[in-house]
Amino acid sequence: MTMWGWVALAVFIVFIIILYLLSPLISPPPLKLRDAHVLVTGGSSGIGKALAIQAVKQGARVTLVARNEKKLEEAKQEVTTYVTSQDKTQRVHTVSVDLSSDYPSVEKAFQEAEKTLGAVDFLINCAGTSVAGRFEDLSISDFKKMIDINYMSAVHATRAIVPAMKARGQGRIVFVSSQAGQIGLFGFTAYSASKFALRGLAEALQMEVKPYNIYLTLAFPPDTDTSGYREEQKTKPLETKLISETSGLLTAENVATVILSDTVVGKFFSSISLDGIMLSNLTCGFSPVTSLMEATQQVVTMGLFRIISLFYLAHFERIIYRCKLQRDSEAGSKKQS
Numbered sequence: 096m097t098m099w100g101w102v103a104l105a106v107f108i109v110f111i112i113i114l115y116l117l118s119p120l121i122s123p124p125p126l127k128l129r130d131a132h133v134l135v136t137g138g139s140s141g142i143g144k145a146l147a148i149q150a151v152k153q154g155a156r157v158t159l160v161a162r163n164e165k166k167l168e169e170a171k172q173e174v175t176t177y178v179t180s181q182d183k184t185q186r187v188h189t190v191s192v193d194l195s196s197d198y199p200s201v202e203k204a205f206q207e208a209e210k211t212l213g214a215v216d217f218l219i220n221c222a223g224t225s226v227a228g229r230f231e232d233l234s235i236s237d238f239k240k241m242i243d244i245n246y247m248s249a250v251h252a253t254r255a256i257v258p259a260m261k262a263r264g265q266g267r268i269v270f271v272s273s274q275a276g277q278i279g280l281f282g283f284t285a286y287s288a289s290k291f292a293l294r295g296l297a298e299a300l301q302m303e304v305k306p307y308n309i310y311l312t313l314a315f316p317p318d319t320d321t322s323g324y325r326e327e328q329k330t331k332p333l334e335t336k337l338i339s340e341t342s343g344l345l346t347a348e349n350v351a352t353v354i355l356s357d358t359v360v361g362k363f364f365s366s367i368s369l370d371g372i373m374l375s376n377l378t379c380g381f382s383p384v385t386s387l388m389e390a391t392q393q394v395v396t397m398g399l400f401r402i403i404s405l406f407y408l409a410h411f412e413r414i415i416y417r418c419k420l421q422r423d424s425e426a427g428s429k430k431q432s
């Protein structure tokens with residue numbers, strides 16, 4: 096390398112170090128989990144239960160919210176085994192409510208949770224479900240169900256908690272979206288739309304609550320091995336299965352660890368795996384900035400990631416085309432026989 100090459104490299108390294116050092120200036124102050132009240136919707140199963148376990152391991156009091164009381168009780172027994180504190184203040188509480196139904200029931204249920212374990216410091220909106228199928232094979236009620244459970248549940252829960260967080264000038268709110276909330280995928284016309292909606296909600300709300308020291312995290316997990324995922328597999332079109340397989344299958348524990356650590360530091364996007372990081376950089380748009388390092392990385396890598404995404408898109412289109420050919424030939428041979 097020439098002398099000018101070395102100088103350029105040195106300038107680049109100094110620039111990165113300065114950015115790294117300045118980054119915390121615009122980052123939210125971390126919020127501790129120890130002694131905090133963490134309310135997890137969808138806390139009786141899968142990613143929500145794994146989040147509750149991680150929070151309890153770090154000293155939090157936890158409320159699990161879901162509908163099925165038996166599942167909630169079983170989850171409470173399991174989560175309680177991870178309680179770390181010797182005194183009796185670290186507890187696990189359960190609330191059974193249908194978050195997608197009416198707002199007053201959710202508000203009442205959450206007031207009861209706050210009476211039991213104190214004001215909510217971390218609200219984790221994880222309750223959700225999915226339905227997969229080609230657009231014309233899904234019923235109109237499937238579309239409504241996705242919006243009610245994946246979007247309105249989060250609206251109800253967040254509406255019930257935000258006023259008190261604003262009054263206390265502190266809090267964290269998590270929306271568990273999905274990689275299908277970053278890109279629209281074959282078979283997910285109903286699901287993707289409901290998860291995209293969470294992004295609009297999160298970006299707009301973050302602007303409103305930042306002056307009150309409340310920070311939002313929007314999480315985009317890839318396929319995760321949970322009972323919800325196994326249920327979804329039963330109706331997934333072949334195309335959706337083949338496309339989803341490109342980002343692998345994670346454990347709920349892995350996903351929960353990343354979401355929780357990003358939430359503590361107030362990161363707006365929480366992404367897992369290389370694919371996830373690429374997607375978040377590529378789709379960052381006008382999203383809030385919580386770290387100078389992250390913003391720089393987005394500016395520098397966006398063009399490159401767009402090029403990579405074109406290869407992914409071509410690969411997905413090939414999958415869809417091949418599946419169509421296979422279906423057409425199966426339909427042809429059925430007609431002949």
Ligand SMILES: NC(=O)c1ccc[n+]([C@@H]2O[C@H](COP(=O)([O-])OP(=O)(O)OC[C@H]3O[C@@H](n4cnc5c(N)ncnc54)[C@H](OP(=O)(O)O)[C@@H]3O)[C@@H](O)[C@H]2O)c1
Binds near residue numbers: 138141193196315318
């Ligand atoms: N697993 C994945 O591959 C994956 C990937 C990306 C994103 N996600 C998202 O991550 C979240 C959790 O997924 P998961 O796979 O862990 O799901 P899961 O194992 O099926 O758990 C879903 C949880 O939500 C609760 N719930 C569902 N509808 C509810 C309602 N109307 N009111 C209150 N609670 C309700 C369920 O309990 P009850 O049924 O008893 O109410 C359960 O506790 C979902 O939002 C999902 O979309 C999952």
